Amino acid sequence: ILNVEQSPQSLHVQEGDSTNFTCSFPSSNFYALHWYRWETAKSPEALFVMTLNGDEKKKGRISATLNTKEGYSYLYIKGSQPEDSATYLCALIPISSGSARQLTFGSGTQLTVLP
Amino acid sequence: NAGVTQTPKFRVLKTGQSMTLLCAQDMNHEYMYWYRQDPGMGLRLIHYSVGEGTTAKGEVPDGYNVSRLKKQNFLLGLESAAPSQTSVYFCASSYRSFGSYNEQFFGPGTRLTVL
Numbered sequence: 551i552l553n554v555e556q557s558p559q560s561l562h563v564q565e566g567d568s569t570n571f572t573c574s575f576p577s578s579n580f581y582a583l584h585w586y587r588w589e590t591a592k593s594p595e596a597l598f599v600m601t602l603n604g605d606e607k608k609k610g611r612i613s614a615t616l617n618t619k620e621g622y623s624y625l626y627i628k629g630s631q632p633e634d635s636a637t638y639l640c641a642l643i644p645i646s647s648g649s650a651r652q653l654t655f656g657s658g659t660q661l662t663v664l665p
Numbered sequence: 666n667a668g669v670t671q672t673p674k675f676r677v678l679k680t681g682q683s684m685t686l687l688c689a690q691d692m693n694h695e696y697m698y699w700y701r702q703d704p705g706m707g708l709r710l711i712h713y714s715v716g717e718g719t720t721a722k723g724e725v726p727d728g729y730n731v732s733r734l735k736k737q738n739f740l741l742g743l744e745s746a747a748p749s750q751t752s753v754y755f756c757a758s759s760y761r762s763f764g765s766y767n768e769q770f771f772g773p774g775t776r777l778t779v780l
Contacts, residue, residue: 554707582766593669593755594708596768639707643766650715651759652698652723653769655707 552579554642556656563630564664570626571659573640577621582643584653585614585625589636597625597638630663637661667691669772671756677778678746686741686775688756695761697739698723698769699731701752708755714739715761746779753777 555574563569575583582601586594598607603618611628627634637660641653672687688697695716700708710723714733728750730742739758743750753776757769 584768593771593773594769595771599766599768601766641708650713650721651696651766652710652713653708654724655700655709657705657707 552576552642552644552646552654554640554654554656556638556640556659558659559657560660560662562662562664565630565632567630567663568626568628569630569661570624571638571661573623573625573656575621575623575640575642576644577618579644579646580618580621580642581645581647581651583616583623584641584643585623586639586641587636588639588658594639625659627661630661632663632665635661635663669756669758669770671754671772671775673775674773675776677780678743679780680747682746683742683744684746684777685743686754686756686777688739688741688758688772689737690739690756690758690770691737692758692760692770693736694758694770695736696759696769697733698757698759699729699739699741700755700757701725702755702774703752711741711754743777746777748779751777751779 585597588594600616605616637658641655698713699711712731717736756772760767
């Protein structure tokens, strides 16, 4: 069983606060890492696809970093807004998935931004 | 483009009944996936397909069957529903390309209750 772990499980922050959360994965089985944003009553939507050690990706106020040697990725949100409230999922494509490239998801970090 | 669509959106079954969930995508994606999402757990892969006429088992395939007779459609069948199959089911699809880091596009989900 492949362990992709996310922490914290849930997080409440005030509007304007910056926050970050972690995704951990087995470094020996890394091929690529995806981050998805999942709003309540909607479908998950891709934020970032990360492939190289040291990758940094940014989309507006949201950014992510990747350390494949130690097996973790951080997602940062700068100046959180209520519309950032969602569950953030990370998902690993392990080397062992072969050509199918199936994802193994973490259980997510549920972010609530309070106005 | 409709993207990824799922039919039906909701369904209630009695134990032992059968049903088929339909996933359709209009993005000409090669890869298609079926996941289930349960409280406190990440998305878990049930079955997937890397092309028309091919299917493979994911992490939790027991009790489900799938078919991919047309490239745009991926069917998930429950032959004899059990209460343990009460869940929200998501379909997803993605491109196949060299490297295949591509993000997955998700459907809106089907909420299934088995009594």
